[in-house]
Amino acid sequence: MVSMVNFDNQKMIFTLSNHSISYIMEVVDGYLVHRYWGKTITHYNFSNRPMLKKRTFSATPNIDQPELSPEFIPFEAPTSHMGDYRNAAVCVINPNQQDVVRFSYVGFNILNQAPELVDLPFARNSDEKVETLIIHLFDDISKIQLDLNYTIFENHAIVVRSSTLKNMNSNKIILEKLLSASIDVCYSKQNLTTFYGTHQKEYQINRGDIHHGLFKIGSSRGNSGPQYPPYLAVSEDATEFHGEVHAMTLLYSGNHEEIVERDQYNNLRLQIGLNSETFSWPLNQGESFQSPQALLAYSEEGFNGNSQVFHHFFKEHLINPNWTNKARPIVINSWEITYFDVNDTLIRELIDSASELGFETVVLDDGWFKQRNSSQTSLGDWTVDLLKFPYGIKTLVDYARKRNIGFGIWFEPEMISPNSELIKKHPNWVMRAKNYEPILGRNQYYLDLTNNDVQMFIINTLSKVITECGINYIKWDMNRHITDPFSPINDHKKPGQYFHNYMVSLYHTIDQLTKKFPDVLFENCSSGGGRLDPGMLYYFPQTWVSDNTDAFDRQQIQYNASYLFPTSSITGHVSVVPNHQTNRIIPLNVREALASSTNMGYELDIIKMDSDKKERIKEHLKTYKAERNLILNGNFYRLSSPNDSNSCSWIFVDDNQDKAIVYHIRNTYNTYDLSLTLRIPYLDVHADYLRFETNQIYSGSELANCGLAFENIKGDYQVNKIILQKIVEN
Numbered sequence: 090m091v092s093m094v095n096f097d098n099q100k101m102i103f104t105l106s107n108h109s110i111s112y113i114m115e116v117v118d119g120y121l122v123h124r125y126w127g128k129t130i131t132h133y134n135f136s137n138r139p140m141l142k143k144r145t146f147s148a149t150p151n152i153d154q155p156e157l158s159p160e161f162i163p164f165e166a167p168t169s170h171m172g173d174y175r176n177a178a179v180c181v182i183n184p185n186q187q188d189v190v191r192f193s194y195v196g197f198n199i200l201n202q203a204p205e206l207v208d209l210p211f212a213r214n215s216d217e218k219v220e221t222l223i224i225h226l227f228d229d230i231s232k233i234q235l236d237l238n239y240t241i242f243e244n245h246a247i248v249v250r251s252s253t254l255k256n257m258n259s260n261k262i263i264l265e266k267l268l269s270a271s272i273d274v275c276y277s278k279q280n281l282t283t284f285y286g287t288h289q290k291e292y293q294i295n296r297g298d299i300h301h302g303l304f305k306i307g308s309s310r311g312n313s314g315p316q317y318p319p320y321l322a323v324s325e326d327a328t329e330f331h332g333e334v335h336a337m338t339l340l341y342s343g344n345h346e347e348i349v350e351r352d353q354y355n356n357l358r359l360q361i362g363l364n365s366e367t368f369s370w371p372l373n374q375g376e377s378f379q380s381p382q383a384l385l386a387y388s389e390e391g392f393n394g395n396s397q398v399f400h401h402f403f404k405e406h407l408i409n410p411n412w413t414n415k416a417r418p419i420v421i422n423s424w425e426i427t428y429f430d431v432n433d434t435l436i437r438e439l440i441d442s443a444s445e446l447g448f449e450t451v452v453l454d455d456g457w458f459k460q461r462n463s464s465q466t467s468l469g470d471w472t473v474d475l476l477k478f479p480y481g482i483k484t485l486v487d488y489a490r491k492r493n494i495g496f497g498i499w500f501e502p503e504m505i506s507p508n509s510e511l512i513k514k515h516p517n518w519v520m521r522a523k524n525y526e527p528i529l530g531r532n533q534y535y536l537d538l539t540n541n542d543v544q545m546f547i548i549n550t551l552s553k554v555i556t557e558c559g560i561n562y563i564k565w566d567m568n569r570h571i572t573d574p575f576s577p578i579n580d581h582k583k584p585g586q587y588f589h590n591y592m593v594s595l596y597h598t599i600d601q602l603t604k605k606f607p608d609v610l611f612e613n614c615s616s617g618g619g620r621l622d623p624g625m626l627y628y629f630p631q632t633w634v635s636d637n638t639d640a641f642d643r644q645q646i647q648y649n650a651s652y653l654f655p656t657s658s659i660t661g662h663v664s665v666v667p668n669h670q671t672n673r674i675i676p677l678n679v680r681e682a683l684a685s686s687t688n689m690g691y692e693l694d695i696i697k698m699d700s701d702k703k704e705r706i707k708e709h710l711k712t713y714k715a716e717r718n719l720i721l722n723g724n725f726y727r728l729s730s731p732n733d734s735n736s737c738s739w740i741f742v743d744d745n746q747d748k749a750i751v752y753h754i755r756n757t758y759n760t761y762d763l764s765l766t767l768r769i770p771y772l773d774v775h776a777d778y779l780r781f782e783t784n785q786i787y788s789g790s791e792l793a794n795c796g797l798a799f800e801n802i803k804g805d806y807q808v809n810k811i812i813l814q815k816i817v818e819n
C-alpha cells in the first residue's frame with residue numbers, strides 16, 4: 090500500500106500527499122521548515138528552496154552560514170527571541186521565568202488514523218485511508234517537547250494540523266501561546282479573504298490586498314462570535330470558478346485569532362489558533378496541552394472548489410454521522426409569530442395548522458418556562474409556566490405526535506437570569522470576578538460551566554425535559570458574550586485558563602447530551618449565527634444562521650456562510666412582510682427561494698391565514714419535500730454574488746449531475762438591463778438537459794458557456810427557479 094506520508098532521510102524531507110494535494114517540509118539545521126502546500130507534486134527536489142542572502146540586522150545562529158537567518162526561514166512553528174522577528178506561533182515562559190524556548194527536530198512517527206482528541210472536536214476517522222505524521226521537536230535546555238500533528242485523508246484536499254506541547258521539566262512552565270497552524274509562503278500579490286459581521290448581519294465578506302505589516306482578526310468574547318468567524322483564505326486572481334485558493338479554519342468555538350503578516354522581504358505568514366491574548370496555561374512536569382485542530386483546505390478550482398473541499402470534509406469527517414444524510418424536519422417556529430407570548434392554545438392551533446399544511450415539527454421557542462414574559466427573567470428556571478401551559482408540555486407533544494408532528498423546544502442552557510430561583514439557590518454558579526458585580530448582557534449572566542455541578546445541572550435539566558416530554562428537537566441558544574471570565578469555585582483564579590476551560594466544559598456538556606440522545610436533533614443558535622463555526626458543527630448538525638429573516642439580507646449571509654458550510658448545516662425560515670428586522674417587503678417567491686436553499690422552515694402565523702395562502706404553503710412544502718434530498722445532500726455551488734452584483738444565484742447538483750436546481754434572484758430592477766444571462770457550469774458538459782419550466786433542451790456545455798437568458802421583469806426582486814434534468818449523454 091502506498092503511503093501518503095513519507096520521509097526522505099537523505100534529503101530530510103517530509104511529504105504528505107494524496108491525489109489532490111501535497112504538503113512538504115524540510116529539516117534544515119534542526120529547524121522544521123515549510124516548503125510547499127498546494128496541488129499534488131510527484132517528487133520534491135528543492136526546486137523552490139529560496140536562495141539565501143546575508144542581511145544586516147539579521148540574526149545568524151551558525152557562524153559558518155551567515156546567510157541562514159531565522160528572519161527569513163519559513164518556519165512551521167516559529168518561536169520568539171530566536172531571530173525570527175515575525176509573529177510567533179509558540180510562546181512559553183520557561184522554568185527561569187523567561188519567554189525563551191528553542192526547539193530542534195528530534196524525530197517523528199506515523200499513525201494510520203486521525204487523532205481523536207479528548208476535550209475538543211476533531212476530524213473523525215471513517216473507513217477512508219488516513220495517516221497522521223507527528224513531528225517531534227524538543228528544547229533540550231528547558232526540556233519541553235513540541236509535537237506537530239499533520240493528518241491527511243485519502244480523498245480530501247485537506248491537511249488537519251494541531252500542536253501538543255509537553256513539559257518534561259521538573260519545574261513549572263507557562264504556555265502563553267500555541268497556535269494550531271502557522272505557514273510561511275511567498276507573497277505573490279494574493280488577496281486575503283476573511284469574514285466580519287454582527288447580529289443580524291453575519292458572514293460578510295472582507296476581501297482585499299495584503300499590505301506590509303500584520304493583519305489580525307479573532308475573538309476575545311469567549312465565543313467564536315459573528316464579528317470575525319475563524320476563517321482566512323489567500324488567493325491570487327481566484328474567482329468563484331477558477332484559481333488557487335488556500336483557506337484555513339479552526340475546529341473551535343471560543344477565543345481565536347487569525348493572523349496574516351507580510352514582512353519586509355515579502356514573506357507571508359498565515360496563522361490560526363487560540364487567541365493568545367486571553368490565554369495562559371501553566372504546565373507542571375509531565376503535563377501537556379493540546380491545541381484545537383486547524384483545517385487547511387486547498388483548491389485550484391476557485392472559491393467554489395475550496396467550499397466543496399470543506400463541504401465534503403465536514404460531511405464525511407466532522408458532522409455527527411447519525412445526522413449527515415438524515416432528512417431534517419420542516420419546522421414551524423413560534424418566535425416571530427408571538428415572541429414571548431406563547432401559550433397552550435396557540436401551540437395546539439399551530440400543531441393543527443402544521444399538520445394540515447405538511448410541516449413536520451413545531452418548535453416552541455423562548456417564553457415557555459416560568460414567568461418568562463420578556464428577556465429579563467427566568468433563565469435557569471426550566472420548569473413550564475403553568476399560567477401559559479396549564480396542562481404542561483408533554484400533553485402538547487402527545488397532541489403533536491398523534492398528528493404525526495415532531496416537537497422541538499428552546500433552551501438557553503448556558504445562562505442564568507439575575508431574578509431567577511436558580512440564582513437564589515446557587516449564587517456561586519454565576520461566572521464572575523471576585524468583589525465585582527458581573528456585567529449583564531441581554532439582562533442575563535453566564536453560568537460558570539467550568540463547575541461540574543453546573544454541567545450536571547444542564548445535562549439533568551435537558552435530559553428530564555427531553556425524556557419526560559418526549560421532545561425530539563432542541564434549539565440551543567446563546568445570546569451574549571463573556572465579560573467576567575472567572576469561576577467562584579476556583580476562587581476566581583486562572584483567568585488565562587478560564588476561556589478555554591469554559592469551551593472544553595461546553596463541549597463536554599453537549600457531547601454528553603448529544604450522545605445520550607442520538608435521535609434528538611440539536612440546533613445550534615447564538616442570536617442566529619453568532620457561534621456558527623466548525624467546532625459547533627461537530628456536535629450540532631445545523632445552525633440557525635441569522636436572526637435576520639429578510640430575504641435581501643439573507644442572500645449575502647447564506648451565500649457567504651456557504652464558503653465553509655454545506656447547505657444541510659444551515660437553517661432558514663420563511664417569515665412575514667414587512668420583515669420584522671428591516672421592514673422590507675420582499676415577494677413571497679423570493680422568501681421561499683432563500684429558505685428553500687437551506688434546511689427549510691417557517692416562522693410566521695400559519696393559523697390565521699386565508700385558504701389561498703394555505704394552499705400556497707402546502708404546495709411549497711410539497712415541492713421542498715420532493716427536492717429536499719438534492720438541496721441538503723447534493724453539491725452546492727455559488728453562481729453570482731450578492732456581494733458585488735445585483736443578483737444572487739446558486740445551483741444544487743447531484744453527484745451524477747443528473748438533476749440540478751438553480752435559483753437566480755435579481756434584486757433591483759434596472760431599465761438598462763434588457764435581458765439577464767446566467768452561465769450555469771457544474772453540469773455534465775457531455776450531456777443534454779431538459780429545462781422543466783419551458784420544456785427546452787440545452788446541452789450542458791451550452792449552459793456552461795453561453796449561459797441562460799431570462800427576461801428582466803419590471804419591479805424589484807425577481808426570482809427564477811430552473812430545474813434541469815439530464816436526458817442524454819452525448
Ligand code: DGJ
Nearest residue numbers: 424454455614616617636
Ligand atoms: C435569539 C434567537 O436567535 C431567536 O431565534 C430566538 O430564539 C430568541 N433568541 C429567543 O430569545
